[in-house]
Amino acid sequence: xxxxxxxxxxxxxxxxxxxxxxxxxxxxxxxxxxxxxxxxxxxxxxxxxxxxxxxxxxxxxxxxxxxxxxxxxxxxxxxxxxxxxxxxxxxxxxxxxxxxxxxxxxxxxxxxxxxxxxxxxxxxxxxxxxxxxxxxxxxxxxxxxxxxxxxxxxxxxxxxxxxxxxxxxxxxxxxxxxxxxxxxxxxxxxxxxxxxxxxxxxxxxxxxxxxxxxxxxxxxxxxxxxxxxxxxxxxxxxxxxxxxxxxxxxxxxxxxxxxxxxxxxxxxxxxxxxxxxxxxxxxxxxxxxxxxxxxxxxxxxxxxxxxxxxxxxxxxxx
Amino acid sequence: xxxxxxxxxxxxxxxxxxxxxxxxxxxxxxxxxxxxxxxxxxxxxxxxxxxxxxxxxxxxxxxxxxxxxxxxxxxxxxxxxxxxxxxxxxxxxxxxxxxxxxxxxxxxxxxxxxxxxxxxxxxxxxxxxxxxxxxxxxxxxxxxxxxxxxxxxxxxxxxxxxxxxxxxxxxxxxxxxxxxxxxxxxxxxxxxxxxxxxxxxxxxxxxxxxxxxxxxxxxxxxxxxxxxxxxxxxxxxxxxxxxxxxxxxxxxxxxxxxxxxxxxxxxxxxxxxxxxxxxxxxxxxxxxxxxxxxxxxxxxxxxxxxxxxxxxxxxxxxxxxxxxxxxxxxxxxxxxxxxxxxxxxxxxxxxxxxxxxxxxxxxxxxxxxxxxxxxxxxxxxxxxxxxxxxxxxxxxxxxxxxxxxxxxxxxxxxxxxxxxxxxxxxxxxxxxxxxxxxxxxxxxxxxxxxxxxxxxxxxxxxxxxxxxxxxxxxxxxxxxxxxxxxxxxxxxxxxxxxxxxxx
Numbered sequence: 151x152x153x154x155x156x157x158x159x160x161x162x163x164x165x166x167x168x169x170x171x172x173x174x175x176x177x178x179x180x181x182x183x184x185x186x187x188x189x190x191x192x193x194x195x196x197x198x199x200x201x202x203x204x205x206x207x208x209x210x211x212x213x214x215x216x217x218x219x220x221x222x223x224x225x226x227x228x229x230x231x232x233x234x235x236x237x238x239x240x241x242x243x244x245x246x247x248x249x250x251x252x253x254x255x256x257x258x259x260x261x262x263x264x265x266x267x268x269x270x271x272x273x274x275x276x277x278x279x280x281x282x283x284x285x286x287x288x289x290x291x292x293x294x295x296x297x298x299x300x301x302x303x304x305x306x307x308x309x310x311x312x313x314x315x316x317x318x319x320x321x322x323x324x325x326x327x328x329x330x331x332x333x334x335x336x337x338x339x340x341x342x343x344x345x346x347x348x349x350x351x352x353x354x355x356x357x358x359x360x361x362x363x364x365x366x367x368x369x370x371x372x373x374x375x376x377x378x379x380x381x382x383x384x385x386x387x388x389x390x391x392x393x394x395x396x397x398x399x400x401x402x403x404x405x406x407x408x409x410x411x412x413x414x415x416x417x418x419x420x421x422x423x424x425x426x427x428x429x430x431x432x433x434x435x436x437x438x439x440x441x442x443x444x445x446x447x448x449x450x451x452x453x454x455x456x457x458x459x460x461x462x463x464x465x466x467x468x
Numbered sequence: 469x470x471x472x473x474x475x476x477x478x479x480x481x482x483x484x485x486x487x488x489x490x491x492x493x494x495x496x497x498x499x500x501x502x503x504x505x506x507x508x509x510x511x512x513x514x515x516x517x518x519x520x521x522x523x524x525x526x527x528x529x530x531x532x533x534x535x536x537x538x539x540x541x542x543x544x545x546x547x548x549x550x551x552x553x554x555x556x557x558x559x560x561x562x563x564x565x566x567x568x569x570x571x572x573x574x575x576x577x578x579x580x581x582x583x584x585x586x587x588x589x590x591x592x593x594x595x596x597x598x599x600x601x602x603x604x605x606x607x608x609x610x611x612x613x614x615x616x617x618x619x620x621x622x623x624x625x626x627x628x629x630x631x632x633x634x635x636x637x638x639x640x641x642x643x644x645x646x647x648x649x650x651x652x653x654x655x656x657x658x659x660x661x662x663x664x665x666x667x668x669x670x671x672x673x674x675x676x677x678x679x680x681x682x683x684x685x686x687x688x689x690x691x692x693x694x695x696x697x698x699x700x701x702x703x704x705x706x707x708x709x710x711x712x713x714x715x716x717x718x719x720x721x722x723x724x725x726x727x728x729x730x731x732x733x734x735x736x737x738x739x740x741x742x743x744x745x746x747x748x749x750x751x752x753x754x755x756x757x758x759x760x761x762x763x764x765x766x767x768x769x770x771x772x773x774x775x776x777x778x779x780x781x782x783x784x785x786x787x788x789x790x791x792x793x794x795x796x797x798x799x800x801x802x803x804x805x806x807x808x809x810x811x812x813x814x815x816x817x818x819x820x821x822x823x824x825x826x827x828x829x830x831x832x833x834x835x836x837x838x839x840x841x842x843x844x845x846x847x848x849x850x851x852x853x854x855x856x857x858x859x860x861x862x863x864x865x866x867x868x869x870x871x872x873x874x875x876x877x878x879x880x881x882x883x884x885x886x887x888x889x890x891x892x893x894x895x896x897x898x899x900x901x902x903x904x905x906x907x908x909x910x911x912x913x914x915x916x917x918x919x920x921x922x923x924x925x926x927x928x929x930x931x932x933x934x935x936x937x938x939x940x941x942x943x944x945x946x947x948x949x950x951x952x953x954x955x956x957x958x959x960x961x962x963x964x965x966x967x968x969x970x971x
Contacts, residue, residue: 314837314838315833315836315837315838316829316830316833316836316837316838317836319822319825319826319829319838320826320829322818322822323815323818323822323826326815326816326817326818327811327814327815327816327818329811329812330811330812330813330814330815331815331826332774332794332812333774333794333804333806333812333813334794334826334827334880335794335795335797335798335827336826337793337795393817
């Protein structure tokens with residue numbers, strides 16, 4: 151629907167090459183939304199993804215400045231992301247601090263570290279080699295953006311892990327009943343920690359993609375990304391209280407947001423004004439899910455009351 | 469004995485479906501009348517009609533010989549009809565006395581202010597407690613009371629008014645035996661003062677102990693109304709369920725192995741339990757009895773690795789074993805069916821399939837990738853062998869009855885082929901028909917050579933199932949009873965540390 155509206159009001163929106171290359175704008179969000187899905191399904195949240203992205207990006211730049219090959223620097227950035235995520239996870243499972251609070255704290259810490267490392271003010275690092283820049287802006291056979299390719303591959307992997315592996319099963323089960331998972335022998339703390347490790351690692355991937363796309367890294371490159379990432383998950387139908395959500399839904403959510411941004415850009419709507427639309431989309435998307443969910447839940451409850459009066463369902467009271 | 473309240477031809481339907489179909493029931497002064505039936509038989513609806521929550525579609529209610537309409541709960545209270553629920557609803561921040569006098573505090577007016585006269589209230593509350601034989605500080609805040617004490621407060625609430633009819637809706641479901649006895653002695657005292665009692669319970673021996681008449685409901689209809697003296701346990705169960713249920717005596721067990729499967733030595737975790745020593749043989753069902761808080765669940769959770777013991781040795785098949793976490797317990801074949809099914813047993817909003825296969829995922833997968841075929845076969849197999857009543861293995865667990873949910877928890881562990889299965893209150897919240905099914909499953913397990921440790925506060929259950937009974941008191945093993953020595957009296961003697969006079 152969005153596509154039809156934009157193609158009507160902004161000529162050239164439906165241009166295929168344009169559409170494909172426009173995905174380069176939001177693949178970083180998409181990649182982080184994939185791992186955020188795991189975190190949210192277990193009942194957690196990771197507010198520090200934007201800050202981890204900044205810190206990974208800046209570190210990659212510094213490694214490269216100090217003479218490392220850019221690709222090795224990129225891999226080190228991913229490792230650093232995983233480490234930062236591991237710290238998040240350990241804070242959460244060992245101290246029992248709410249994920250919201252723990253990652254809010256690390257949002258400040260990691261974000262600030264990134265700024266310090268980059269050097270305040272004009273703290274950007276640029277001048278990366280061409281082979282690396284191809285990752286963010288290049289296309290295979292002139293039509294398939296490399297970023298989209300990377301994202302598609304990761305989405306398939308994440309979808310597979312969530313649906314088809316034991317790890318994915320445990321992620322869902324923890325989100326539905328953490329205590330029962332523990333009483334069933336699931337290593338709840340391991341599983342939860344890994345969701346944050348993956349989240350950190352994907353922040354690293356996002357940093358590598360964005361560094362390449364903008365041909366520079368900055369201490370604030372990931373600023374406010376966490377909000378967009380979480381929005382993509384919610385628009386994609388992930389339950390903010392955990393227990394349900396799919397990778398497919400999140401991919402759709404990321405594309406709705408990304409295409410929206412692209413369309414509004416072409417209409418010369420400023421990014422400040424775009425946020426209004428983003429907010430409206432969030433309310434609309436989650437509202438629709440809630441209403442349909444609410445209605446079904448409500449009708450189910452009525453049915454259940456009736457059935458318990460009939461004795462068809464045990465209510466646990468009798 | 470004069471009739472206090474009676475209902476004849478009671479009918480009630482909800483949205484076109486008749487839930488109560490022509491019930492006749494009468495309560496006499498000083499008499500306890502039991503209302504029994506499986507979950508969903510319509511007992512609750514009858515109670516709600518009598519306490520003014522629901523209006524009957526047809527039928528006549530007479531109170532003291534006059535025809536009445538009980539318009540709402542407040543009206544029921546005016547008439548002198550009070551209900552004590554399974555889960556009492558007290559105001560936790562208020563004192564006991566304030567709860568008892570809720571809405572009827574003695575007061576005087578100072579201008580527009582109603583000034584509560586605390587001392588008078590406390591004194592009157594103490595008087596009521598004395599009449600009931602309750603020992604409790606009336607100034608204590610209600611939040612600190614046990615459930616049994618809260619129920620006594622609920623009864624006391626009815627006593628500041630003129631209680632003519634007391635309705636007890638499964639009051640003992642969450643009480644230990646000792647607390648139940650106290651509750652019963654209070655109820656009996658009220659009966660001797662002329663109160664009529666309507667008693668709803670799943671525990672049939674309580675029905676026989678307290679009540680002289682019993683009304684049996686099934687599917688909204690009255691199946692029988694008898695004197696309890698004319699019935700046996702078994703006849704009553706058959707009337708309730710409408711088919712024969714085997715709750716019969718324990719299966720014979722002959723110890724085959726010479727050495728025990730599990731040996732526990734000086735197991736310690738103060739203050740929960742101390743110096744616990746016992747052993748279990750394969751194929752044996754051992755009961756673990758005791759009052760609530762005696763440390764039975766703590767021992768079970770220590771063996772299962774949820775909260776490991778501080779010290780002590782555990783030998784499994786002669787091998788020394790350290791249980792650090794749940795995984796190591798499961799890997800050694802020790803599994804646990806927890807007491808609180810909804811909290812620890814199942815994920816209610818997930819399917820039977822997902823719940824049952826969770827602990828077996830490593831066995832139905834390769835390199836962490838699940839093999840759907842194996843997985844759904846496993847789930848289907850267990851659903852069939854446990855006779856879980858569900859449309860398919862994809863049905864959500866919350867849609868199942870309590871008994872079938874419990875079978876899902878059993879299934880989860882049977883899939884792992886356990887050596888020792890610890891069951892914590894395995895039939896709590898399960899109705900009589902499903903109880904028989906669970907007993908059958910437990911016996912089959914033992915016949916297959918699994919050692920079973922059953923924790924239960926329901927003494928007839930433990931006597932029915934167990935080949936041997938361990939009794940815990942205040943964190944220690946107080947006694948071990950063989951099948952022949954065990955009786956409710958002997959178990960209670962060890963559990964309380966005092967000899968009870970048999971009733």
